[in-house]
Amino acid sequence: MNADKVLDAKGLACPMPIVRTKKAIEELQTGQILEVQSTDKGSKNDLTGWANSTGHQLLENREENGIYTFWIKKK
Amino acid sequence: MSEETKQSSLTKMTPHELTQIVAGHEELFVLDVRNETEFNDWKIEGENIEIINIPYFDLLDGIDPALDRIPDHKRLLVVCAKEGSSQYIGEQIAETGRENIYYLEGGMKLWSEHLEPVKVGELQSGGEIYQFVRMGKGCLSYMVLSEDEAVVIDTARLIQPYIDIAKKHNVQIKHVLDTHLHADHISGGRDLSQAAGASYWLPPKDADEVTYPYNQLVENEDLLIGNGKVKVHPIYSPGHTIGSTSFLIDDQYLLTGDILFIASIGRPDLAGKAEDWVSDLRNSLYELYGNLPEQLVVLPAHFGQVTELDDQGKVSAKLGDLFSHNPGLNMADEIEFRKTVTENLPPQPNAYQEIRQTNMGRINPDEEQQREMEMGPNRCAVHDK
Structure with a gap:
């Protein structure tokens, strides 16, 4: 999936992946896509919850070799 | 300031x-x-x-x-x-x-892993018994100490607290026992027995599929500690699992495993055999325990709610009192009993199938995975919600 911006949050522990994600998405325009890479297992549930409560759309997520990748579309 | x-x-x-x-x-x-x-x-x-x-x-x-x-x-x-x-x-x-x-x-x-040792009482034959309260998960395990020897029952996954208490009291852990093959937590029994040079014991009927060597707990074949003074007497009490075994210790304490709790009774479905084991469960509770002395102190392997803890932070009750107050021991009607223990049960413990496989030695998840598998409440009683 083509992202407008990629956020490398690998190695960061909770809450930093979401804190950084929030910051990164603020710098995007509506409809643009942010790709987030994280190694924190809790990211999946928390990013889903955060997207639900903020209205941004979690388009897809993938796990490969312990790296979680998320694509989020800014509302 | x-x-x-x-x-x-x-x-x-x-x-x-x-x-x-x-x-x-x-x-x-x-x-x-x-x-x-x-x-x-x-x-x-x-x-x-x-x-x-x-x-x-x-x-x-x-x-x-x-x-x-x-x-x-x-x-x-x-x-x-x-x-x-x-x-x-x-x-x-x-x-x-x-x-x-x-x-x-x-x-x-x-919080899910923390163990708090609380002294339950003295043994009449000399020695003492500790309950290890895993507050975050509701699991209870035990150490019985006499002279320079100890036995540990239903060891939690992380074994350091038992080693610490043994060291503090200058005792050698001689035997490590599990009342049954657990489905809600990963037994630290094998690890502890290896670390302490102790022998590990399981009920053979729960151990059909285990992949490691163990000693068979057999009814009436007592284990002794304290240079032969303190008796750990196995009583075959099936129902939660087919092998579930209770221990009568020092003719005073009854370790009931997951058969009888303070506010509830064990569920027979976690090994997938609810219907088959209902009559075993009823028999163990009403006949077997029903014929034991009322003044025995019941020490279960779980609690469901923190209200079951007393002022000292331990969980125990006289057997006679449980026959008056525990709803699971007061169902005269067999059909009502069958319904209670097979229908509308609470959800199963998190990852209980994988936990059983791990306790059999059939899968070997790493520590992080084991921790994840154990998250959440124990849910081993029929009345847990």
Whole structure:
């Protein structure tokens, strides 16, 4: 999936992946896509919850070799 | 207090300290900042504990939504899954000048694993018995000490607390026993027996599929500690599993495993055989236990609610009292009993199939996976919700 911006949050522990994600998405325009890479297992549930409560759309997520990748579309 | 100290007034609370608060029925206000799913599945409980859930990611724009809901006068504990987010949010709350703000060391992960040793009592043949309370998960395990020897029953996954107590009392752990093949937590029995050079014992009927060597617990074949003074007497009591075995210790304490709890009874479905084992369960409870002396002190392998803890933070009751008060021991009607233990049961413990496989030695998850598998309440009783 083509992202407008990629956020490398690998190695960061909770809450930093979401804190950084929030910051990164603020710098995007509506409809643009942010790709987030994280190694924190809790990211999946928390990013889903955060997207639900903020209205941004979690388009897809993938796990490969312990790296979680998320694509989020800014509302 | 200077402005500076006020600003850094976020304090760490250890699982031990939280255990003291829960056991002492002290007041505490908890702000749980995990996501809603995790919170709804499992949370800190206590008689005087008030708890709210606001996920930390809903507080990134500011903590006002939380401040509005936190009472001023109470001690506040912020908790999350591991620790990081509770510190992040806790610091911001502390910066507003509020006092008595704590975060939970190690978060719910450490809370789920923490063991608190509590002395249950003395043995008439000389020695003492300790209960290890795993407050976060409701698991109970035991160490019986006499002279320079000890036996450990239903060991939790992390074994250091048993080793510490053994060292402190200068005893050698001689035997490690499991009342049954557990489905709610990973047994530390094998690890402890290896670390301590002890022998490991299991009921053979639960051990059909285990992949490692063990000693067979056989009814009436007593294990002895304290140079032969203290008897650990196995009683075959099937029902939660087909091999479930109780232990009568020092003719005084009855370790009931997952057959009989203080406020409930064991469920027969976690090994997939609910219908088959209902009559075994009923027989073990009503006939077998029904014929034992009423003054025996029942020590179960679980509690369901913190209200089952007494003032010293331990869980125990006289067998006779349980026959008067425990709903599971007061169902005269067999059909009602069958319905209660097979229908409308609470959800199964988290990852219970994988936990059983791990306890059989058939799968070997790494430590992080084992920790994840054990998250959440034990749910081994029929009345747990």
